Amino acid sequence: MNDLPLPEHLPPDNGRFFGRMHALPIRVFYEDTDFSGMVYHANYARFCERGRSAFLRAAGIAHEALLAREEPVLFALTKLSLEFHRAARIDDGLVVRTWYECIRGARLFIRQEVWRGSERLVSAEIEACCINTAGRAIRPPADCVQVLSPFFA
DSSP, rough: OOOOOOSSSOOOOOOOEEEEEEEEEEOOOOGBOOOTSBBBBTHHHHHHHHHHHHHHHHHHHHHHHHHHHOOOEEEEEEEEEEESOOBTTTEEEEEEEEEEEEETTEEEEEEEEEEETTTEEEEEEEEEEEEETTBBBBBOOHHHHHHHHGGGO
């Protein structure tokens, strides 16, 4: 048994920024694969979701804080396009690269890629919409736009 004390709090890995791009490391687990041992195609959408959320969190925009506002703000995907180039396998170390391209009205345009080393595995184009709790499209709050604007192309 290891006698080293455990830290009281392990911070979540929110990845890091490289200029406009955010990079989030992901490890492929058994649960991410299908019977062939390759990542099941729908799980790339989950990896991209983690990348988008980690980008926002690392930029200082927490989902919990958005929900706690007087008028809560949520995100709903209106478009998701995935292009598959290569397959990942169990235990692969991947990096989800995320770029928030721009905001037009209530819509956020996001580009993502999943890489294994120097190989691009997946390219994604995402359109998300800011909505309120009634499901109506709303413009993103001005403070969120201000935080994201340095990352826009």
